[in-house]
Amino acid sequence: MRIETVPTTPIAGQKPGTSGLRKKTRVFMKRHYLENFVASIFAGIGGVRGRTLVLGGDGRYFAKEAAQVILRMMAAHGVARAIVGAGGLLSTPAASNLIRQRAADGGIILSASHNPGGPDADFGVKFNAANGGPAPESVTDAIFAATREIEEYRIVVAEDADLSAPGEHRLGDMVVEVVDPVADYADLMETLFDFDALRALIGGGFRVRFDAMHAVTGPYAREILENRLGAPEGTVVNGTPREDFGGGHPDPNPVWARELMDTMLAEDAPDFGAASDGDGDRNMILGRGVYVGPSDSLAVLTANAHLAPGYADGLAGAARSMPTSRAVDRVAAAKGIDCYETPTGWKFFGNLLDAGRVTICGEESAGTGSDHVREKDGLWAVLLWLNVLAVRERSVAEIMEEHWARYGRNWYSRHDYEGVDAESAEGLMRALRARLPDLPGETVAGRTVEAADEFSYHDPVDGSTSSGQGIRIVLGGGGRIVLRLSGTGTEGATLRVYLEDLQEEGPFGGDPQDALAGMIAAAEGLAGIREATGRDAPDVAT
Numbered sequence: 001m002r003i004e005t006v007p008t009t010p011i012a013g014q015k016p017g018t019s020g021l022r023k024k025t026r027v028f029m030k031r032h033y034l035e036n037f038v039a040s041i042f043a044g045i046g047g048v049r050g051r052t053l054v055l056g057g058d059g060r061y062f063a064k065e066a067a068q069v070i071l072r073m074m075a076a077h078g079v080a081r082a083i084v085g086a087g088g089l090l091s092t093p094a095a096s097n098l099i100r101q102r103a104a105d106g107g108i109i110l111s112a113s114h115n116p117g118g119p120d121a122d123f124g125v126k127f128n129a130a131n132g133g134p135a136p137e138s139v140t141d142a143i144f145a146a147t148r149e150i151e152e153y154r155i156v157v158a159e160d161a162d163l164s165a166p167g168e169h170r171l172g173d174m175v176v177e178v179v180d181p182v183a184d185y186a187d188l189m190e191t192l193f194d195f196d197a198l199r200a201l202i203g204g205g206f207r208v209r210f211d212a213m214h215a216v217t218g219p220y221a222r223e224i225l226e227n228r229l230g231a232p233e234g235t236v237v238n239g240t241p242r243e244d245f246g247g248g249h250p251d252p253n254p255v256w257a258r259e260l261m262d263t264m265l266a267e268d269a270p271d272f273g274a275a276s277d278g279d280g281d282r283n284m285i286l287g288r289g290v291y292v293g294p295s296d297s298l299a300v301l302t303a304n305a306h307l308a309p310g311y312a313d314g315l316a317g318a319a320r321s322m323p324t325s326r327a328v329d330r331v332a333a334a335k336g337i338d339c340y341e342t343p344t345g346w347k348f349f350g351n352l353l354d355a356g357r358v359t360i361c362g363e364e365s366a367g368t369g370s371d372h373v374r375e376k377d378g379l380w381a382v383l384l385w386l387n388v389l390a391v392r393e394r395s396v397a398e399i400m401e402e403h404w405a406r407y408g409r410n411w412y413s414r415h416d417y418e419g420v421d422a423e424s425a426e427g428l429m430r431a432l433r434a435r436l437p438d439l440p441g442e443t444v445a446g447r448t449v450e451a452a453d454e455f456s457y458h459d460p461v462d463g464s465t466s467s468g469q470g471i472r473i474v475l476g477g478g479g480r481i482v483l484r485l486s487g488t489g490t491e492g493a494t495l496r497v498y499l500e501d502l503q504e505e506g507p508f509g510g511d512p513q514d515a516l517a518g519m520i521a522a523a524e525g526l527a528g529i530r531e532a533t534g535r536d537a538p539d540v541a542t
């Protein structure tokens, strides 16, 4: 088979962000753009000769073409075996599982996750290492360095590989092994959760609705919820992956999963509702008439995980990203386990999980997961919730009430200002950063500032430091305001303002936006968000 060596030159801006490289689809479709980045991944990890790599993605527009290009490049760069999900599909957690189960050297995931898909939307490429987790910063830095030096890449001249069904093919000297994208993942879930108890729960009339948002979890949820657990057909809605996710944002939050929200808040709502994102690593949890915020969900799962067989021995520790509410800290303290605070992005949990320091982790952005893989995992969170509900025989609303009564409620909301002028957003952060040393002791919104800094993370496992990870202002009485700029957007800047406040005594009901009014005003007073963004209100409040 003929290998072509193609001369190329560096393309500016191929710097991986919070979760891989994300750009407009049309940017990825430009000549050499995908090829340059993929060759730089290969170079950044020290070459791929003789290695086994996993390949798959969320099936968004351009993924089919990209997968064929990547396979031809893998073959030309000496990869021994490519393990590919049939149809090019693999959810992010399933890819992580496959890398681990097959002892592969890593994997490439084609997804821009919760970002919309289509010719005018977003595309993304992410590299996961041999532990199944997102490449750590040392590796993404090496990949970025390679993108700035690249002079050529290699690609074989060949017909498209047939990825339509499981089977083995050859591409030059490389084996292309096409696997069922769902089976191994579903088997893994059976080892963690009490499927008999879940079948009994569902068989007893407990009604579930899962919204796959036209994204990758459709086939996974159908297999697990409908086929293996016996939920009636139609439990999974929007269950066929589409290249443009039906034109929506495959982002499971009250704004983008409005349809599910409405269903769950209606009179005859099912008992349990959930949704996942484009690549299947996020989750949204609802009960009849109640939405469970992601930070609360992490706390509840940490408090109850031992009720599921996979976690019956208890948890080694917990971890949350810095902006995530401190509700889980309270649970960890009560249980006497360690609780780590890491920067935003799942890659920072990898070392803690590998070292056995933590079992469960989560982010406020609807990501929850455990040491079963090295990614956040949407369906895993759904199944753990169902397992907890089956054992405790309570409704979601009752579980929440009992949780808050015991631990207090950390009110929480994230306000996103999207597509903001990048200069203005950076200006806001710069100005606030400059004021940080003077803030402690000042009174803001009737509260004393206890601490104000820019978060720097010292990884206790490998000793590395990651600085510039968001500004945090801690207020007396359990209040906290965090500001950072998103690292997953593809247009302008997205300012994220994370608001938290603690209530120790009930009653705990109400709208978080009301409960956080003081924090919202304080954030405005401190950062001048309206002026910098030109907006009166956030584009999305979750």
Ligand code: VG1
Binding pocket: 018, 019, 112, 113, 114, 115, 277, 281, 282, 321, 344, 345, 346, 363, 364, 365, 367, 485, 486, 487, 488, 489, 496
């Ligand atoms: C966002 C979230 C972060 C998450 C990341 C990837 O990053 O805030 O918590 O890990 O998306 O999630 P940022 O930099 O835009 O705030 V996913 O589901 O896109 O892989």
Ligand code: CO
Binding pocket: 092, 113, 114, 277, 278, 279, 280, 281, 282
């Ligand atoms: Co995702």
